Amino acid sequence: MKLLIKGGRLVDPAAGIDRVMDILVENGKVKDVAAAIKKTGNCPVLDAKGLVVAPGFIDMHVHLREPGQENKESIASGAQAAVHGGFTSVACMANTEPVNDNRSVTEYIIARARQVGLVNIFPVAAVSRGLQGENLVEMADLVEGGAVAFSDDGCCVMKADLIRKALEYARMLDVPIIEHPEDHSISAEGQVNEGFISYKYGLRGILKAAEEVIVARDLILQERIRSRLHLTHISTAGSVGLIRNARRAKTPVSCDVTPHHLLLNEERVQNYDPVYKVKPPLRTEADRLELIRGLQDGTIDCIASDHAPHTRDDKDKEFEYAPFGVIGMETSFPVIHDRLVRAKLLTLNRLVELFSTHPARVLGLKDRGRIKPGLPADLTLLDLKKRFKIEEADLRSKANNCPFLGWEGHGAIAHTVVSGNIVYSYKNR
Amino acid sequence: MDEKIKAKIMDDKKMKRTLQRLAIEILERNREADKLALIGIQTRGVHIARRIQVLIKELEGIDIPLGILDITMFRDDLHKHEQQPAVKKTRIDFPIEDRDIVLIDDVVFTGRTIRAAMDSIFELGRPATLQLAAFIDRGHRELPICPDFKGKYLPTSRRERVKVILQEIDGKDEVLIMEPKGF
Amino acid sequence: MKERTFRQDHLLGIEHLSVDDIETILETAEAFIEVSSREVKKVPALKGKTVVNLFFENSTRTRSSFEIAAKRLSADLINFNSSVSSLKKGETLKDTVLTLEAMNPHIIVIRHSASGSPHYLTTFARSSIVNAGDGFHEHPTQALLDALTIQQRLRTLRGLKIAIVGDILHSRVALSNILLHQKLGNEIALIGPPSLVPAEFAKLGATVYYDIRRGVRNADVVMMLRVQAERGARNYFPSIREYRNLFAIDRKIFSLASRRAILMHPGPINRDVEIETSMADSDESVILQQVTNGIAVRMAVLYLLKGEIHETLN
Numbered sequence: 060m061k062l063l064i065k066g067g068r069l070v071d072p073a074a075g076i077d078r079v080m081d082i083l084v085e086n087g088k089v090k091d092v093a094a095a096i097k098k099t100g101n102c103p104v105l106d107a108k109g110l111v112v113a114p115g116f117i118d119m120h121v122h123l124r125e126p127g128q129e130n131k132e133s134i135a136s137g138a139q140a141a142v143h144g145g146f147t148s149v150a151c152m153a154n155t156e157p158v159n160d161n162r163s164v165t166e167y168i169i170a171r172a173r174q175v176g177l178v179n180i181f182p183v184a185a186v187s188r189g190l191q192g193e194n195l196v197e198m199a200d201l202v203e204g205g206a207v208a209f210s211d212d213g214c215c216v217m218k219a220d221l222i223r224k225a226l227e228y229a230r231m232l233d234v235p236i237i238e239h240p241e242d243h244s245i246s247a248e249g250q251v252n253e254g255f256i257s258y259k260y261g262l263r264g265i266l267k268a269a270e271e272v273i274v275a276r277d278l279i280l281q282e283r284i285r286s287r288l289h290l291t292h293i294s295t296a297g298s299v300g301l302i303r304n305a306r307r308a309k310t311p312v313s314c315d316v317t318p319h320h321l322l323l324n325e326e327r328v329q330n331y332d333p334v335y336k337v338k339p340p341l342r343t344e345a346d347r348l349e350l351i352r353g354l355q356d357g358t359i360d361c362i363a364s365d366h367a368p369h370t371r372d373d374k375d376k377e378f379e380y381a382p383f384g385v386i387g388m389e390t391s392f393p394v395i396h397d398r399l400v401r402a403k404l405l406t407l408n409r410l411v412e413l414f415s416t417h418p419a420r421v422l423g424l425k426d427r428g429r430i431k432p433g434l435p436a437d438l439t440l441l442d443l444k445k446r447f448k449i450e451e452a453d454l455r456s457k458a459n460n461c462p463f464l465g466w467e468g469h470g471a472i473a474h475t476v477v478s479g480n481i482v483y484s485y486k487n488r
Numbered sequence: 489m490d491e492k493i494k495a496k497i498m499d500d501k502k503m504k505r506t507l508q509r510l511a512i513e514i515l516e517r518n519r520e521a522d523k524l525a526l527i528g529i530q531t532r533g534v535h536i537a538r539r540i541q542v543l544i545k546e547l548e549g550i551d552i553p554l555g556i557l558d559i560t561m562f563r564d565d566l567h568k569h570e571q572q573p574a575v576k577k578t579r580i581d582f583p584i585e586d587r588d589i590v591l592i593d594d595v596v597f598t599g600r601t602i603r604a605a606m607d608s609i610f611e612l613g614r615p616a617t618l619q620l621a622a623f624i625d626r627g628h629r630e631l632p633i634c635p636d637f638k639g640k641y642l643p644t645s646r647r648e649r650v651k652v653i654l655q656e657i658d659g660k661d662e663v664l665i666m667e668p669k670g671f
Numbered sequence: 672m673k674e675r676t677f678r679q680d681h682l683l684g685i686e687h688l689s690v691d692d693i694e695t696i697l698e699t700a701e702a703f704i705e706v707s708s709r710e711v712k713k714v715p716a717l718k719g720k721t722v723v724n725l726f727f728e729n730s731t732r733t734r735s736s737f738e739i740a741a742k743r744l745s746a747d748l749i750n751f752n753s754s755v756s757s758l759k760k761g762e763t764l765k766d767t768v769l770t771l772e773a774m775n776p777h778i779i780v781i782r783h784s785a786s787g788s789p790h791y792l793t794t795f796a797r798s799s800i801v802n803a804g805d806g807f808h809e810h811p812t813q814a815l816l817d818a819l820t821i822q823q824r825l826r827t828l829r830g831l832k833i834a835i836v837g838d839i840l841h842s843r844v845a846l847s848n849i850l851l852h853q854k855l856g857n858e859i860a861l862i863g864p865p866s867l868v869p870a871e872f873a874k875l876g877a878t879v880y881y882d883i884r885r886g887v888r889n890a891d892v893v894m895m896l897r898v899q900a901e902r903g904a905r906n907y908f909p910s911i912r913e914y915r916n917l918f919a920i921d922r923k924i925f926s927l928a929s930r931r932a933i934l935m936h937p938g939p940i941n942r943d944v945e946i947e948t949s950m951a952d953s954d955e956s957v958i959l960q961q962v963t964n965g966i967a968v969r970m971a972v973l974y975l976l977k978g979e980i981h982e983t984l985n
Contacts, residue, residue, distance in 0.1 A: 255871045261786035261808025261843060331787030377764055379785035379806065558702060561714035561744075561974075571676060572975050574695075575702040575716075611711045 061085050062479055063098055067107025067440060071114055072412045073429035082112065084436040087478035091432055105481065107440055110473050113411045114430050115147025115437030117418035118388055119315060120237070120291050120363035123149075123180070126167060127156025132368035132457050134168065137388075138177040139455035140366070142483040144388040145414075145472035147437035148179040149366075150422055152212045153190065160185040160196045162204035169205045177482050179437070181207040181422060183237060186225045190214045195225060202232050207422050210237035210291070213338060213383075215273060217243060223280050230286035235313075235421060237289045240273035240298070241265075241339065250379060252325040252340040260329060262378065265340050267295040274298045278305045281312060289421050290314040292365050294339035296349035303358045313421045315361035316350050318391050319462055322398050323347075327462070333374045333381030334462050337365075351404055360417040364391045368458030386458050390449055392441070393468030401469055407443075415439070438476040442485070445471035491649065491666040497642060500661035506639040507536070510621055511543035513637050514590055521548065523588045523616065527555040529605055530576045533593035535656045536623050540592065555580035557591075562604035584613035590637075594652040596622035599631035624663065626650050677975045681800040683789050684809035685850040693818070693851065697828075699971035700819050700964070706743055707966055716974055717746035721776040725768070726803070727753040727783045732938060732962070733803050733812075737780050740969035749776070764788065768796055778976055781805070799976040807841045813937050814847035816968040818855075820961050821892055824933050834860040834887045834928070836918055837896030837945060838867045838907070844937045845896060849875050862886035863918060866907045883918050890928040894935040895920055898945045911944060921947040925955065933957050 062084040069080040069092070081096040082089060098104055123137035132140075141149050151168065153159035159168065165182045172180035184206035188194045192214060201209075209229060215238065216222040222238070229236050246269040251257050253264020274290055278301060281288045293299065293314050305312050319337060324344045327335040335341060353359040367384025374381050392414065399405045405413075419428025426434045449466045451459050475483035498506065518524045528537030534556050541554045558576040566572065591605055602620060609618065621637035626644045642665070644650060649666045677695045679687065688696075706714055722741040726734050734750065741748040751771065768779065779798045781789050786806030793800050804810040822828050833852050839845045839861050849872070852859050859877035861868050868879050880886030887893050898914060908914045925934065934946075934956045942948040951958060 255874050258840065258869055258871055259846070259875065261806050261846060263807075331790045372763070375763075375765060377783065377785035377791055378787045561706070561716035566716060567719070571678065575699045575971075575974065577702045578705045607715070611713065612709060 060087070060479060061102040062105060062436070062476075062481070063096060063102050064105045064107050064112060064438070064440075065096070067110045067112035069112045069430065070407060070411050071430045072408050072416045073114070074431065077408060080112075082430065082436075082438070084476075084479040087436055087480075089430060089432050089434055089436045092430060105474065109442070109444070111407065111441040111443060112430070113439045113441060114415045114428050115475075115477065116145045116392065116414040116439045117148040117150070117422070117424070117427065118144070118146045118364050118366065118391065119150045119361055119418040119422055121149045121151050121366040121388060122154065122368065122384070123151045124368060125155065125171065126164070130457075131370055131373070134171045134180065135175045136455065136457045137366075137368075138172070138175045138180070140386070140388045141178045142475040142477070143455045143472070144390065145392050145439040145441070145475050146178065146388055147439060147475060147477045148181060148424065148427060149388070150181045150183050150207060152183050152210060153185040154212055158185050158190050159183075159206075160188050160190070162197070162200050165201055165204040165206050178477055181205075181424070183208045183210050185209065186211045186216055186236065187221060192217050192221060195221070195228060198228055198232055198234070202234055206234075207424070208235045208237050208289070210239065212237070212239045212291070213241075215239050215241045215243065219276055219280070222277060223284065226280060226284045226286040226288060230284060233287070234423065235287035235289045237291050238273065238277055239291050240270045240277065240293065242269045242272050245269035245272070249340070250336065251328050252342050254325070254343065256325045256328065260331070262328065265338075267297055267342065267346070270295055270339055271297040271301060274301045278302070278310055278312060281305075282308070282310050285311055288312050291363065292317045292320065292339060293359070294320045294342050294346060294350070296346045299349050299353040299358055303353070303356070306358065313360040313417070314358070315363040316354065316359050317363060317365045318387055318394050319385055321347065321350055321354070321362070322394055323462060328378070331378040333376060333378050334385065334460055336378060336381055336383055337385055338383040351399065354399075354405060354409070354413065360413070360421060362391060362395060362413045363418070364388050366456075367460075368456055369460050370457075371459060374460045384460065386454075386456050386461050389454055389456060390461060390463045390466075390468075392472060393447075393449065393470055394463050394466060396441075396443065396470035397468060436476060436479040439472065440474040440476070441470060442473040443470045445469075445473070445485070447471060490669040492669050494648060494665045494667040496662060496664055497640070498663035503661045503663065506623070507539050508543055510623070510637050510639055511540050511547060514540065514621060515544060515548065517619070517636070518588050518590075520588070521550050521552070523586070524590070525553045525555065525582055525584075525587045526590050526592055527557050527580065527609070529591065529593040529601065530556060530558040532652055532654060532657070535654050536594055536652075537592040540621070553582045555582065557605055557608060559601055559604040559608055562608045564600060564604065578608075580612060584609060584615050586614070586616045588617045588619070589615040590619045590621050592621045593623070595624045595626060595650050596620070596633070596635055597626055597628055599629045599633035602633050603631050623652060624650050679976065681789070681793055682811055682972055682976065683793070683800065683802050685811050685814055685847045685854070686809065688811075688854070690854050693815070693854065696815055696968065696971050696975060697819050697822065699975060700815070700967040703967040703970040703974070704964075706970070707963070712743050713745055714743065715745045717741070717744035720746045720778070721774070722746045722748045722778045722780060722973060723751055723771055723776045723798075724748065725751045725771070725779055725781045727781075728804070730782055730804065733782060736962070736965040737803060737969050740966050740973055743966070744970055744973060746973065764791070765795060768792055772797055778973060801972060801976065804843050806843065807846070808843050809847045809850075810843040811847050812965070812969055812972060813844050814851045815972070816961055816964045817848060817894070817935060817937075818851060819964045819968055820935065820957050821933070823960070823964070824957055825891060825931060828855055829857070831891040832858040832860065832889055832929070833892045833894065834862060834890035835894045835896065836862040836883060836886065836920065837898060838902060839863055839872060839896070840867045840869060841899070841902065842896050848894065849877055853877075860886045860890060864908050864914075867902070883920070883924055884927055887920075887924060887928045891932055892935060893920060893925065893928055893932060895945050897937070897939065898941055915944055919945050919947060920950055922950060925950060935961060938962065
């Protein structure tokens with residue numbers, strides 16, 4: 060099986076390349092990258108003229124809900140949503156039913172992913188058994204079974220002693236610990252960012268400090284342990300500052316931010332529309348702007364969607380009773396490209412780093428996040444000129460809890476190529 | 489709707505004479521002055537009633553009690569309005585029971601306002617008699633209602649409107665017939 | 672008198688009302704006071720209209736006040752009681768309301784512990800929605816009846832200093848009153864411990880005091896809020912005893928207010944907790960007048976709302 064991708068503008072920050080190149084794919088791997096590759100025999104050609112060819116995008120934080128909550132999403136529907144959003148790989152969180160805290164669940168997810176095909180799925184296992192925050196999972200066994208990272212995600216590891224031991228143990232295995240920083244004793248039953256808006260609309264608040272005390276705690280522990288610590292979906296200017304300082308002090312840490320925290324602020328909750336109910340909550344405009352600065356100065360490594368599907372009924376409720384979360388895989392690229400790259404707040408090269416190069420590095424996926432002969436041919440092709448409206452009917456996710464419905468997308472995913480197979484193509488015009 | 493004046497029916501002198509006649513007629517009909525009470529219908533009926541009250545005091549030296557009635561809550565067309573009409577105050581400080589009540593309004597037209605006023609009054613008690621004084625009767629009745637005392641009978645067409653202009657509200661006294669512009 | 676127009680489909684909160692709307696409601700309420708003083712306390716203004724009282728929290732006083740208001744206007748009224756409701760069987764609020772709406776009511780009065788529930792109803796309901804208290808958010812009819820009481824006692828609603836004492840953070844009564852008096856341009860003093868009176872309330876045009884003596888100085892209205900023991904359990908303050916020592920109103924503290932000052936409380940009062948018992952029964956206390964005015968204000972609100980947002984089904 061061959062595929063020749065001709066005439067695209069290849070943007071690969073890992074290799075420092077940004078120019079028009081042809082790519083020859085053979086047996087799922089990149090065979091050759093060169094200025095002009097001749098077509099041989101009946102090799103199919105993908106015309107990439109006018110398109111950007113990037114190393115396959117990686118969403119390092121998604122919830123696929125399978126096993127257990129297939130009414131919200133499944134590995135099959137989630138994979139469809141992923142390739143629609145240009146993602147060739149996704150890392151899925153452990154809060155399934157049962158929890159992914161043992162090898163059999165990890166292996167089940169990988170087996171299901173293989174059946175579905177389409178997209179590479181990398182399971183993230185829980186840090187603690189049952190996400191209870193008490194006892195470590197069998198990390199080595201899980202790594203052998205295919206887990207690429209460990210995270211208690213929304214539960215956050217509340218005991219400092221446990222996160223210390225998890226970081227130490229993970230260092231032996233050279234795998235990352237992904238922390239969702241939230242001190243539950245502070246956030247408690249909070250619904251939205253605590254401040255003027257929460258007071259005025261009578262909603263329980265989540266103090267920024269709920270996030271920042273865990274960021275600070277983990278960074279202090281990490282100063283000595285020097286494991287692989289990744290802080291996911293940070294949302295406050297304070298967190299950006301803490302991480303910036305830690306990096307200056309050469310403490311190993313990485314972090315990501317979501318498109319919704321980059322593009323929306325707390326004022327959205329004024330109509331009590333549960334689609335804007337997320338954790339961490341949408342913060343102030345000042346926080347939002349500082350997150351963008353964090354992207355610009357390299358403090359923030361990745362953009363991840365925290366794709367959290369819920370059924371329509373789940374979200375059609377009183378604000379307080381609706382679950383947290385938005386879906387995002389299908390809209391991440393178009394909204395970030397439109398609002399940040401076209402607005403000249405980010406370069407295209409930086410966007411590719413945030414969507415591919417860095418997530419691959421953080422998750423330790425050594426053969427992904429770059430385009431190089433011998434590596435799997437995972438590619439995301441972008442049409443930067445394409446304009447369209449983000450509409451519910453186009454979503455492939457089972458869920459519709461998307462805060463960007465009705466937004467103008469400027470820049471679309473043209474093709475998604477996973478292991479040399481074109482798994483998604485847009486309908487141009 | 490834009491309107492223009494079609495005719496001036498009364499000036500201040502004529503209005504004063506009419507009110508005096510109404511006061512005398514009411515007194516003639518109601519010999520037991522201590523049972524008599526006036527109730528003006530919001531808004532212009534109240535001012536007419538107050539003037540009649542003053543005229544009776546001048547004529548006979550007696551104080552006749554005066555009540556104020558807002559009939560909004562008793563209207564039969566509340567469900568037809570885009571927006572609820574403003575409710576104004578009702579204030580009747582005397583018992584209605586066994587009194588001779590004279591309801592007073594500026595203009596009687598379809599009779600529906602008077603119907604609402606009658607309903608409203610019967611919620612408050614059972615008067616001995618209930619009489620109606622209208623400063624202007626312009627016809628077009630839709631209900632079996634006929635004033636006991638009329639200031640003036642004024643035949644009009646339906647599209648016209650009778651305006652009783654009062655010193656207390658408008659700064660002068662006159663009665664006009666208005667008609668839509670373009671006729 | 673100038674003709675007013677009231678064009679609200681719902682009463683969700685003071686936030687959405689203009690000063691003109693507020694004045695219209697109060698003027699209408701004043702006209703309705705007379706109805707309650709009659710022998711026959713009934714007018715046919717809402718004859719043929721159906722009002723649903725949809726209460727998901729226990730509140731005998733507010734529920735009965737709306738009930739009496741609806742009945743004095745001759746509306747038909749259904750009380751939907753949550754304790755025997757299908758909510759316990761796991762029915763959603765949406766399904767409950769859609770079921771009720773299949774019976775074609777005109778107005779739904781809702782009390783719910785989740786802030787924003789009345790707003791949520793407006794996204795799908797066809798009736799006019801009246802917020803009778805949502806979570807920690809608003810309780811607009813309470814603020815309106817408070818305003819009516821102030822106007823009756825002080826003969827004005829302008830140029831006043833309003834002091835509100837207690838759990839501002841969790842009080843929908845406080846928030847609706849703050850928004851109302853902010854719109855009317857009155858001075859607002861908020862008094863309580865920092866855990867219950869966040870400094871950000873200053874952004875609503877209020878001044879925050881932690882010392883009740885300073886806060887009530889020269890106030891024309893002193894509004895006490897009910898202390899919930901449950902807040903103490905959550906460490907918003909150490910104990911009722913300490914709260915009383917710092918923030919309860921007694922004659923001595925009340926004497927710092929202006930000479931004409933009145934004492935208000937939305938009820939139910941905790942005697943000798945936030946309010947010294949003799950103060951509750953004093954001449955300055957308007958607590959029972961507030962209750963009476965509640966009926967007139969709720970009559971005005973029910974009367975002014977359209978009750979038909981869309982053409983009804985069938």
